[in-house]
Amino acid sequence: MIRAARLCRGLGLLRARPLPDPAGDSAPGPRRLRTAQPQRRDLFSGLEKEIVKFRKKLKESLPGSDWDPFGTTKGLPPERADVVIVGGGVMGWSVAYWLKVLEPKRDALRVVVIEKDPTYSRASTVLSAGGIRQQFSLPENIQMSLYSAFFLRTINEHLGVVNEPPIDIQFNPSGYLFLASEDRAAVLEENVNIQRAEGAEVSLLSPAQLKKKYPWINTDGVAVASYGLENEGWFDPWSLLNAFRRKAMSMGVYQCFGEVISFTLSSREITVPEGELTFSRINYVCVQMPNSLEYQPVECSLVINAAGPWSRKLAEMAGIGVGPPDTQEGIKLPVEPRKRYIFVWHCPDGPGLDCPMLVDTTGAYFRREGMGGNYLGGLSPAEEEEPDIQDLEVDHNFFQEKIWPHLAQRVPVFESLKVKSAWAGYYDYNTFDQNAVLGPHPLVENMLFITGFSGHGLQQSPAAGRAIAELILDGQFKTINMEKFSFNRFLSGEQVLERNIV
Numbered sequence: 001m002i003r004a005a006r007l008c009r010g011l012g013l014l015r016a017r018p019l020p021d022p023a024g025d026s027a028p029g030p031r032r033l034r035t036a037q038p039q040r041r042d043l044f045s046g047l048e049k050e051i052v053k054f055r056k057k058l059k060e061s062l063p064g065s066d067w068d069p070f071g072t073t074k075g076l077p078p079e080r081a082d083v084v085i086v087g088g089g090v091m092g093w094s095v096a097y098w099l100k101v102l103e104p105k106r107d108a109l110r111v112v113v114i115e116k117d118p119t120y121s122r123a124s125t126v127l128s129a130g131g132i133r134q135q136f137s138l139p140e141n142i143q144m145s146l147y148s149a150f151f152l153r154t155i156n157e158h159l160g161v162v163n164e165p166p167i168d169i170q171f172n173p174s175g176y177l178f179l180a181s182e183d184r185a186a187v188l189e190e191n192v193n194i195q196r197a198e199g200a201e202v203s204l205l206s207p208a209q210l211k212k213k214y215p216w217i218n219t220d221g222v223a224v225a226s227y228g229l230e231n232e233g234w235f236d237p238w239s240l241l242n243a244f245r246r247k248a249m250s251m252g253v254y255q256c257f258g259e260v261i262s263f264t265l266s267s268r269e270i271t272v273p274e275g276e277l278t279f280s281r282i283n284y285v286c287v288q289m290p291n292s293l294e295y296q297p298v299e300c301s302l303v304i305n306a307a308g309p310w311s312r313k314l315a316e317m318a319g320i321g322v323g324p325p326d327t328q329e330g331i332k333l334p335v336e337p338r339k340r341y342i343f344v345w346h347c348p349d350g351p352g353l354d355c356p357m358l359v360d361t362t363g364a365y366f367r368r369e370g371m372g373g374n375y376l377g378g379l380s381p382a383e384e385e386e387p388d389i390q391d392l393e394v395d396h397n398f399f400q401e402k403i404w405p406h407l408a409q410r411v412p413v414f415e416s417l418k419v420k421s422a423w424a425g426y427y428d429y430n431t432f433d434q435n436a437v438l439g440p441h442p443l444v445e446n447m448l449f450i451t452g453f454s455g456h457g458l459q460q461s462p463a464a465g466r467a468i469a470e471l472i473l474d475g476q477f478k479t480i481n482m483e484k485f486s487f488n489r490f491l492s493g494e495q496v497l498e499r500n501i502v
Contacts, residue, residue: 077256080299081112084285087306088115089125093244094465100251116259127425130234132459133176134200137191137499142198143480144463149231151462159243167243169235175228177356185223201229258287280444303447309337309426311451318444335452338429339387347417348373364406379403392424427455433495438485
């Protein structure tokens with residue numbers, strides 16, 4: 001494996017070797033007019049003003065026309081960047097923000113975030129349920145969510161922008177409530193011990209204690225429950241995404257709406273005892289603009305794969321996983337889109353303001369949505385019942401047949417609920433072990449991953465974004481050690497299993 005420190009020493013970041021100014025003499029392509037230089041001042045001093053006037057006259061001569069004479073395409077990415085982040089969801093913008101916060105000096109890094117969906121209508125971030133919890137089984141997941149909880153509590157200190165309104169992510173600290181049957185009780189209790197050891201405040205409840213705290217719960221089949229006492233609940237996903245985006249852009253990050261369609265790579269072969277290995281490096285990212293045949297190559301030092309459910313497709317563009325089977329070149333990034341439904345229903349006599357995010361023994365979950373007797377919930381389907389991912393259509397029969405019976409059994413007043421709306425979104429599902437993939441690829445030297453969170457990415461985005469920025473700038477994880485989540489585990493076949501996947 002290429003060690004992270006070695007990787008970052010060889011990446012040629014701006015702080016070590018500044019890139020030439022795109023407008024300078026060393027830039028490839030035709031030379032541009034630079035009116036500020038003394039030897040050209042007399043000849044070109046009024047040219048720009050005259051061109052502006054000419055364009056204005058032409059537009060006025062065509063009333064009602066949208067034609068723009070000599071128009072330029074808006075939103076094109078710069079020709080060069082130190083870091084190109086592919087994916088403008090919460091993970092991509094978190095990395096961009098932390099790179100600018102931690103860069104050694106102001107404007108040391110040129111960072112570009114590329115997002116193919118300007119409307120964010122299919123983005124996993126904004127289509128999620130917005131939960132945050134520390135009730136995981138892996139210490140690293142617990143640490144990430146604890147860090148993110150601290151970040152969200154002090155969000156205006158981090159993401160506040162001068163002369164902009166304060167950020168309100170509408171955090172509701174009502175906690176998570178996990179229910180366990182007799183056969184899962186020991187696992188839940190073991191998880192709670194791990195959570196407490198990492199500093200999470202979690203309590204165990206017997207069925208009698210559970211009934212006393214939440215009289216509306218039917219405790220049949222419940223052996224024990226765990227409840228998060230602090231730093232757990234839910235918030236508005238769009239508010240967090242937009243806060244990261246606005247802050248990062250205010251710090252100089254470029255935003256580009258377009259789709260990455262290819263990479264230009266260079267490669268070299270190295271002989272090892274097992275044979276020959278091909279090491280590659282991405283030199284250019286080719287970005288196609290929306291609704292256009294126009295594309296822009298972006299020269300770069302690093303590419304961050306934050307493409308979420310589509311991150312394997314992006315990795316394959318760089319040659320990852322397309323080699324012969326049973327070779328390092330043939331090992332794919334095991335992340336794929338999985339469709340998940342979220343339903344909203346109304347029940348006027350349902351649980352009150354103290355309603356937590358409840359996760360049933362069956363895997364069905366729900367939480368309160370606002371204060372008008374509305375609730376939100378869902379259920380991950382069985383492996384053999386995974387829905388088609390070609391669209392985001394909702395299967396309403398899934399609620400009637402798979403979710404409602406569990407809800408009505410656990411909360412009897414839900415017998416009379418009425419479904420109001422529903423939507424679907426994608427998990428970036430790691431089929432190998434349902435955990436994040438963080439860090440570099442061993443063969444494509446300058447592609448780093450931040451993907452595969454399998455449903456718990458939104459809540460861990462502040463910590464995960466910082467981790468990738470630290471790896472780039474310092475050559476190692478500093479705040480939380482994420483080595484366990486490296487791509488190398490796919491080479492060795494060692495799973496990092498999380499037992500609390502919702």
